[in-house]
Amino acid sequence: MRLYVASSWRNQHQPELVSDLRVYHEVYDFRHPPAGEHLGFSWSDVDPGWRLWEARDYLDGLEHPIAVAGFESDYGAMEWAEACVLVLPCGRSAHLEAGWFVGAGKPLFILLDPTEFGRDLGHHVTELMYRMATKVYADRDELLLELAEYELRRRRGVA
Numbered sequence: 001m002r003l004y005v006a007s008s009w010r011n012q013h014q015p016e017l018v019s020d021l022r023v024y025h026e027v028y029d030f031r032h033p034p035a036g037e038h039l040g041f042s043w044s045d046v047d048p049g050w051r052l053w054e055a056r057d058y059l060d061g062l063e064h065p066i067a068v069a070g071f072e073s074d075y076g077a078m079e080w081a082e083a084c085v086l087v088l089p090c091g092r093s094a095h096l097e098a099g100w101f102v103g104a105g106k107p108l109f110i111l112l113d114p115t116e117f118g119r120d121l122g123h124h125v126t127e128l129m130y131r132m133a134t135k136v137y138a139d140r141d142e143l144l145l146e147l148a149e150y151e152l153r154r155r156r157g158v159a
Contacts (some may be wrong), residue, residue, distance in 0.1 A: 001151050002026045004101070006094035007039035009042075016139065019113070024133070024148045026075035041070025042084050083107040084144070086133075089116065098133075107134040142147055 003025045007014040018029045030040045043050040046064045061067055073150065074097070078084075084101040086094060088111060101108045110133045130136050138145040 002028075002080055002082045003147075004028050004078050004084045004097070005030070005086035005087060006097040008090040008094060011087055011090060013113075013140075017085075017087055020144055021147065024151045030074055030077075033073045033077070039083075040048055041061060041067070041073070055083065078104075081106070083109065083134075085147075086110045088113040097158065102132045108132065109134055109143060109147070110136045111140060112136060112138050113140060129154070 001024075005014065005018055005019055005021065005027060007030075009031070013111050013132075014116070015029075015031065017028050021027045028034075035038050043061065046061050047057075050057075078100060081101075083106055085100055086098040086108065087116060093099065098108050098110070110130055135146070137146075
């Protein structure tokens with residue numbers, strides 16, 4: 001299965017999960033897109049001072065050729081993918097990508113971050129709209145196993 005992994009640059013678990021998913025699947029990795037030897041899109045490539053932008057600067061930044069190329073790479077991979085794995089924690093872009101998959105009628109699998117539960121973090125980690133997902137997982141190994149089993153059945157023509 002062709003998978004799009006939506007997550008955050010700050011998510012330390014994303015690289016290992018991408019590697020593990022590649023055992024049975026083709027996986028798009030936004031950190032290392034296939035169209036070149038560069039790292040994936042970063043706002044600092046558009047402007048090293050991007051963290052000080054005002055709203056108008058951000059709107060201008062969206063039109064920068066580097067931002068356009070980064071968007072086209074990720075969006076093209078979304079169209080190519082047969083399903084999405086949303087890996088928490090992540091931010092707005094990853095959630096927008098996950099919503100696109102739901103709207104496109106493609107499966108969405110969500111992997112929760114178990115460290116966000118069971119203690120008061122000063123913010124809420126629960127999200128009602130995750131009910132739109134094909135399945136939500138609390139356990140990484142369960143996600144990997146079920147997706148691998150699905151792919152093996154599919155290859156045998158049983159899925």
